[in-house]
Amino acid sequence: MKFNGRIFFVSLLVGLASQVSIGLMINDFRVSAGIIALVILLLYYENLKPVQTGLLSGFMVYIFRLFLYLLTNGNIKDVIVSYQLEILFYLFYSFIYALLIDKVDKNNINSVFMVLIISDFSANLVEMFTRTRFLITYYQWQIIPTLLIIALARSGIIWAALNMFKYYRMFLIKEEHEERYKRLLWLTSELKTEVYWIEKNMDNIERVMSESYKLFEKIKLNVEKESWASMALSIARDIHEIKKENLLVVRGIKQITENQFDDKGMNFKDIINILSETMKREINRIKKNVELVFHLQDDFYTLKHYYIMSILRNLIMNSIDAMPDLKEGAKIEVIHRMEKDQHVLIVADNGSGIEEENLKHIFSPGFSTKIDYSTGEINRGLGLSVVKYIVEELLKGSIEVSSVKGKGTNFIMYIPRESLEVDLDENIHSRR
Template sequence: MFEQTFNKKKRIKSIFIIAIGVAIASQININFFVPGFIVTLSVVILPVFLYFYKEFNPIEILFVTGIISPLYRGVFLYFGTGNLHNTIRFIGADVLFYFSYGILFYLLYWRKKKTGITDLFISVFFCDFISNVIEISIMLHFKRYSYIMFQDLAIIAFIRTVIMICIILLLKYYKFLLINEEHEKRYRRLILMTSSVKSEIYFMNKNNADIEGVMKKAYLLYKIISEQNYPLQLKDLSLDIAKDVHEIKKDYISVIKGLEEMVGKKTDTAEVDMAKMNIKDIVNIIKTDVLKYIKTNKLNISLEFKLEDNFNVVEHFYIVCILRNLIYNSIESMDKKKNGYIKILIKRSEYDCILVVSDNGKGIKEKDIEFIFNPGFSTKFNTETGDICRGIGLAHVKGIVNDVFGGTIEVQSTAGIGTEFTIKIKEDNMEGEPV
């Protein structure tokens, strides 16, 4: 009951908003043929409202509009001329125009089940023309008709109908652009989110092997203790450790399976996951994401992508993860530096696909270079909190490059000058089935 009342109020409110909008637009007009007969902007926007508010009966809209708009116009007309008789006559003719327009639009267009833009054009043209004929006939007392009058009314109706169609098409095109832009944003977010999740799944699977090793060692410890003359309490404790590690492994596997189903089977990413993605599209997604980050954080960093060759990528989520990881590492290395730059070069060289990420950040100390790909290694230290970065970013990158693509990654860096990462992946592994 409440919902019905709410919908009814919303319906009435929308109809009155349309009527008021048409009434205001009616003030933009020119006189034509006889005093009081005007050609207004309102008759151009009226069918636009009727088209976009298809859920409302046009007779309801036009009857309300046919009262509000003429009264609104009549107030201005009366104070302008001071002639009450003429004002009432003009208002009456105006009311008939809107009433007849609503009835004609209902009969010619609204009640049809299937309609197109051509049907709308024809219906609006005849609604405009016939309603104007009725209005001017009232004003002329059904006398002094002429061929020129009907010709001009037809031309006016045609021009207003063309303008109306153009407005509708422009609004629909604008709406299409907004929807398309929103879809692109969602698609970019989907790719970025899925690339992050898939890289974490990869790392978790590697950790799972370590957990398996710990579990085996714990059970081996239990066997050794059982065979030796150790206290019973120590034996039970070693067995509990082996059991606990086993339970942790089971939970870990469940989490991995859940994530794998989420990004590979149960969502619309499954189709995306199976399809190859163009490296140019990958670059556009990453570029949009990074530029937004740079702008939001007001960083003085320029970003340059140089795409010398184009190619498809089968495991595109992993390439997104690799490039984003290296780029954001470069951003962190700037350390509030002015005029920072990050350059990304993508090209082919014989049978290899090469990705190069270079920057002019603070660089890496020579003694640290051999350790940067180790899990847990980090030179990033927060002096305020004492927190150390978890340091798995470059470990991620190297692991994915080596294990997923069978490629190589090299780094050249000079402290205080900058860093350059070079990744080489065989063309077949990049575009075809990875090793």
């Protein structure tokens, strides 16, 4: 569903919901369920602009009320102006909501509840005073507490609905995680057989290496020439056997992983939630004071969740490793945005940076600047080459890197939309 189409769809639902209403003491002043529908849908479709959606919803409510009045009374002349103030209510509600909602944590339902009360009560006051000012309608001051009660009641319904959605979503996620855990256990048990063959081949490889070295020594010393051919043939035969067994192992692992991880896909936000939780736990484990922040423009459904998880995890771990232990204000940002038909993923840190002469080599397998001089251990640098392979070969995208020594590093990936997104129910895009 296209963006403008979604605004129209939401407004239509709000218009329908607004027909559930009650009248108060002021003529044509009605309290409806439309605003409940509007807020829930605004929270569900996060990228909808509240003011535009609220304004169109107000027009839709106005049209619905005029139409129903025409059906029941046959003439709308008496209510054309009066009903227009419904638009004013929805406009002010959405304006106040938009003004306040970005100042609170949307994941904190109690904070959202307070925003809703203020928006509802204030918009009702504006509508009520406008009616009394321009329609010369009499009202009593006693209605103001009633409006506060209405704001509390409607906001309370939304609060209850949001809690229900939250716990239902947690229940579904728990079920999904349990199912994945079962499959992981089964995968582990299946892989143990393949591990046995890998361990067996390691012994065979050690033996072949030993035989190869013996042959090398004989050739070097120019002794026992009559045994060279038979030893070389034996080594070749052993390598051929190892190759056959490795092919069986690779085939077995592929079959197991394809069968056990035939997942239906995930929403991008769910991938990021899992990644955020695991990476922050890793930061705590290694006792580094690093802030990890995610900025997501959009949500989408993808079957490439393992690829996304792999590239972002590798880049975040790279950034964590690049952070000096005692750095103040250490920060890693993961940013997602849309540019035309591309997803742009950025992993930026303010760590130690990369020397300019090393930038052109960092995607080469085996290249690394990470050496533990106390042990001599070298990080073999496969992570970035894997990232480059996934982004460019598997996802048909591109990756760029920029870095300033002592200031930080930015990795920017451009991935075509069709490489990541899957259309389900008119393309589940921007879906909460």
